[in-house]
Amino acid sequence: MPLTVLTDDEEMIQNSVKRWGNQHLQPALVREMEKNERISPSIIQDLFTQGYMCLEIPEKYGGVGLNFTSACITIQELSRVDPSVALVVDVHNTLVVNAIRFWGSKFLQAKYLPKLATDTVSAFCLSEANAGSDAFSMITTATASSDGSDYTINGTKSWITNAREAGLLLVFCNVDPSKGYKGITAFVVDADSAGVHIGKTESKLGLKASSTCQITFDNVKVDADHILGEIGQGYKYCIAILNEGRIGIAAQQIGIAKGCFDVVMPYLKEREQFGIKLVDMPAMQQQYAQAATELYAAELMMYNACRLKENGLPFAKEAAMTKLFASQITEKISSRSIEWLGGIGYTTDTIVEKFYRDCKVGSIYEGTSNIQRQTIAKMMASEP
Amino acid sequence: MKILVGVKRVVDYAVKVRVGANGVELKNVKMSLNPFCEIAVEAAVRLKENKAASVSEVVALSIGPKQCQETLRTAMAMGCDRAIHIHTDLRGDYMELQSDSVAKLFQKVIEEKEKDVDLVLVGKQAIDSDCGQVGPMLAGYLNWPQATFAAKIDLDGDGLMVERETDQGTETIKIAKLPAVVSCDLRLNEPRYATLPNIMKAKKKKIDQFQADEFDVDLTAKNKVLEVFEPPARKEGITVDNVNQLIDKLKNEAGLLQ
Numbered sequence: 001m002p003l004t005v006l007t008d009d010e011e012m013i014q015n016s017v018k019r020w021g022n023q024h025l026q027p028a029l030v031r032e033m034e035k036n037e038r039i040s041p042s043i044i045q046d047l048f049t050q051g052y053m054c055l056e057i058p059e060k061y062g063g064v065g066l067n068f069t070s071a072c073i074t075i076q077e078l079s080r081v082d083p084s085v086a087l088v089v090d091v092h093n094t095l096v097v098n099a100i101r102f103w104g105s106k107f108l109q110a111k112y113l114p115k116l117a118t119d120t121v122s123a124f125c126l127s128e129a130n131a132g133s134d135a136f137s138m139i140t141t142a143t144a145s146s147d148g149s150d151y152t153i154n155g156t157k158s159w160i161t162n163a164r165e166a167g168l169l170l171v172f173c174n175v176d177p178s179k180g181y182k183g184i185t186a187f188v189v190d191a192d193s194a195g196v197h198i199g200k201t202e203s204k205l206g207l208k209a210s211s212t213c214q215i216t217f218d219n220v221k222v223d224a225d226h227i228l229g230e231i232g233q234g235y236k237y238c239i240a241i242l243n244e245g246r247i248g249i250a251a252q253q254i255g256i257a258k259g260c261f262d263v264v265m266p267y268l269k270e271r272e273q274f275g276i277k278l279v280d281m282p283a284m285q286q287q288y289a290q291a292a293t294e295l296y297a298a299e300l301m302m303y304n305a306c307r308l309k310e311n312g313l314p315f316a317k318e319a320a321m322t323k324l325f326a327s328q329i330t331e332k333i334s335s336r337s338i339e340w341l342g343g344i345g346y347t348t349d350t351i352v353e354k355f356y357r358d359c360k361v362g363s364i365y366e367g368t369s370n371i372q373r374q375t376i377a378k379m380m381a382s383e384p
Numbered sequence: 385m386k387i388l389v390g391v392k393r394v395v396d397y398a399v400k401v402r403v404g405a406n407g408v409e410l411k412n413v414k415m416s417l418n419p420f421c422e423i424a425v426e427a428a429v430r431l432k433e434n435k436a437a438s439v440s441e442v443v444a445l446s447i448g449p450k451q452c453q454e455t456l457r458t459a460m461a462m463g464c465d466r467a468i469h470i471h472t473d474l475r476g477d478y479m480e481l482q483s484d485s486v487a488k489l490f491q492k493v494i495e496e497k498e499k500d501v502d503l504v505l506v507g508k509q510a511i512d513s514d515c516g517q518v519g520p521m522l523a524g525y526l527n528w529p530q531a532t533f534a535a536k537i538d539l540d541g542d543g544l545m546v547e548r549e550t551d552q553g554t555e556t557i558k559i560a561k562l563p564a565v566v567s568c569d570l571r572l573n574e575p576r577y578a579t580l581p582n583i584m585k586a587k588k589k590k591i592d593q594f595q596a597d598e599f600d601v602d603l604t605a606k607n608k609v610l611e612v613f614e615p616p617a618r619k620e621g622i623t624v625d626n627v628n629q630l631i632d633k634l635k636n637e638a639g640l641l642q
Contacts, residue, residue, distance in 0.1 A: 052580065
């Protein structure tokens, strides 16, 4: 089937999210949440009620049991209206929930998946002030007790999305710094544990409503049965989960680009200068046709990466290429969109200036563009 | 109380329809649940949620092509317990299958298949054919009381108190005893979203399938459509040079001023 032909379920989900997004994320509310630098709690509640926070969680744990493509479709359609809201859904589903589904013990799955499906937002705690692209140089430690029955976490994580809303944190710590990255271990931590301090909220260029904070762990005790998977395998898990999580970011970027076109095309068809509609001006045509072509390519890359993953085929290189390309074309399209709208595009009267600011981080988070290219290059170099 | 809700699959309200050689172009056009039927489903589900109504089940009924099952799935995702699909490939937008046949099919379902229906809820009209006839015709054929254009439905003893919207204002009708037919208007309620969990659960709910021609109902159109055409294109306005000219035009050309 063509990549852009969705299954009946996927189409139903696309229609459902589109409808909810258009009716519930009204422009005034989106702007208000941006101004307050906070997603309204009722919207977070709605995300759970609508089922957007449990897309891939199996039905037996209270989820909807859908596929990865459905998650990317949801993220894309939400991003068309508010990429900050989409990011909550993206990080929760594609980074934390999936990590617990893939590597969590039966105990952790039974304890947390139902909560993550119904009312508990999650955050992915990997980066530190001095460990960004070089994530493995992290210095947050988890020291085992003498009998190994629990661990004490100390350190500060930076740039954590969903920090303020999260009830559950997936925290990457080193249990044995002498082993280097092979000591990195993932812990599932209740956000209300003693010693967890949500620090200052970053004041950002875009995605302002999405909470991005430092989280300090001050002698936080965690039981050993809250280790995700195996001790010392954390580095593998974070690479693996980011490999797929970045397809979700690509979906966000593509959604933003589509959101730009949603505003631009009606405007071009209506606005007239020199007696010609802008949509018919040759110079404009060249630009918007080129942009639409690049967006189409990015979209196909995203669907293909989803399908490769769903079919158990290697997809890491394609996922990196997708995120790299999607963030690049969206930056261009959002910038052009302001120009196409002219003076009004530069004001807050249209949403396009927000999309321009929102999408910039696309080339930075979940692996910078340089890291994506390096990843792709390494895979190419090791191909026979 | 057992409720039967009619749901029709129609061209989506946001689509800009095009007229072809055979009437409105339906090929590759987005189809959705008729907005007034959606309001009827919401009314049925709210009654079910109201303990005082003692609703045993809500059954959704749709007549049309195979894709009506998606429409029924939406109705079940909103809260209908199960559904009936009467399959026909005849066009339901007045071109082939018309109100009288639809009303008679509903009657057959009630008399032969779902014998204990207490309340039929339908939308006041479908946005493709805009007839508004099925509700009243069905009530006539069943010889049941009816209330159309309902803006409010309240339980009242063994019956219902229904506020109807008319051109002169609101009229309140007391339906002394069920069973009855009620058609639903815009202001009756705001339909809920079908959440993803409910959409997936709806897949497991039952749809009973029948063929339209297995019922003893004449499906041929009673009215012949002679022509379908778009309304005339809006004519361009003119600019006037001053207020006097404007007043002159309004008075002598448009006839809007005395």
